[in-house]
Amino acid sequence: GAGVSQSPSNKVTEKGKDVELRCDPISGHTALYWYRQSLGQGLEFLIYFQGNSAPDKSGLPSDRFSAERTGGSVSTLTIQRTQQEDSAVYLCASSLGEDTAQYFGPGTRLTVL
Amino acid sequence: GESVGLHLPTLSVQEGDNSIINCAYSNSASDYFIWYKQESGKGPQFIIDIRSNMDKRQGQRVTVLLNKTVKHLSLQIAATQPGDSAVYFCAERGYGGSQGNLIFGKGTKLSVKP
Numbered sequence: 001g002a003g004v005s006q007s008p009s010n011k012v013t014e015k016g017k018d019v020e021l022r023c024d025p026i027s028g029h030t031a032l033y034w035y036r037q038s039l040g041q042g043l044e045f046l047i048y049f050q051g052n053s054a055p056d057k058s059g060l061p062s063d064r065f066s067a068e069r070t071g072g073s074v075s076t077l078t079i080q081r082t083q084q085e086d087s088a089v090y091l092c093a094s095s096l097g098e099d100t101a102q103y104f105g106p107g108t109r110l111t112v113l
Numbered sequence: 114g115e116s117v118g119l120h121l122p123t124l125s126v127q128e129g130d131n132s133i134i135n136c137a138y139s140n141s142a143s144d145y146f147i148w149y150k151q152e153s154g155k156g157p158q159f160i161i162d163i164r165s166n167m168d169k170r171q172g173q174r175v176t177v178l179l180n181k182t183v184k185h186l187s188l189q190i191a192a193t194q195p196g197d198s199a200v201y202f203c204a205e206r207g208y209g210g211s212q213g214n215l216i217f218g219k220g221t222k223l224s225v226k227p
Contacts, residue, residue, distance in 0.1 A: 007225060031213060032140070033213070033215075035217075041219060042202060042218055042219045042220055043202070043204075044217075045216070048115040048164045048213045048214050050213055056158075056214070059214065061199035090122050091156050093156075099213075100158070101147060101162050102147070102215060103159055104156035104157045104158070104159075106155060
């Protein structure tokens with residue numbers, strides 16, 4: 001079956017611009033997660049959604065970052081007024097529940113010039 | 114703060130040999146662990162998971178061992194193949210107020226020599 005998909009695969013933007021990254025989770029998965037991976041580093045948790053509960057935003061690095069999940073499916077991660085330090089690969093994952101295996105998408109590589 | 118870490122950043126093995134990748138975790142309350150494989154330019158790929166009520170779990174060519182006494186996790190790959198070359202991450206389920214996310218180590222790069 002279809003896995004997690006993300007778009008765009010690559011995004012180059014100028015400092016100060018806003019960007020939106022999209023994630024389509026695996027159908028039927030109630031939990032959705034966003035992580036960030038800087039070059040040669042491990043994954044850093046950003047935010048996660050579980051069903052209709054309020055999202056856990058504890059990993060968001062600043063108020064320039066926000067995310068929403070519409071209809072319990074597709075999610076959008078928005079970064080406002082991008083900075084060069086925001087350059088990274090943004091990875092989305094989904095799982096059946098919050099204590100089951102998370103399956104990752106291919107990621108969006110964001111480059112802020 | 115508490116985190117998951119790896120003992121070795123790089124591991125080089127001969128094709129056909131067995132590989133062992135190690136991981137230490139610091140939170141004794143952690144109850145769920147996962148190993149991921151990440152190839153260059155791709156997202157992490159789920160390999161195997163284990164819950165804290167188990168000591169060992171086997172998959173296809175892979176075995177995960179959990180030693181709760183010393184808070185140690187290992188991934189064993191049997192008959193390592195060139196296609197196993199990748200970065201391997203262990204991760205533990207978040208704790209405290211954030212129990213859904215995973216906490217990742219920095220990864221071990223596995224290189225398989227033909």
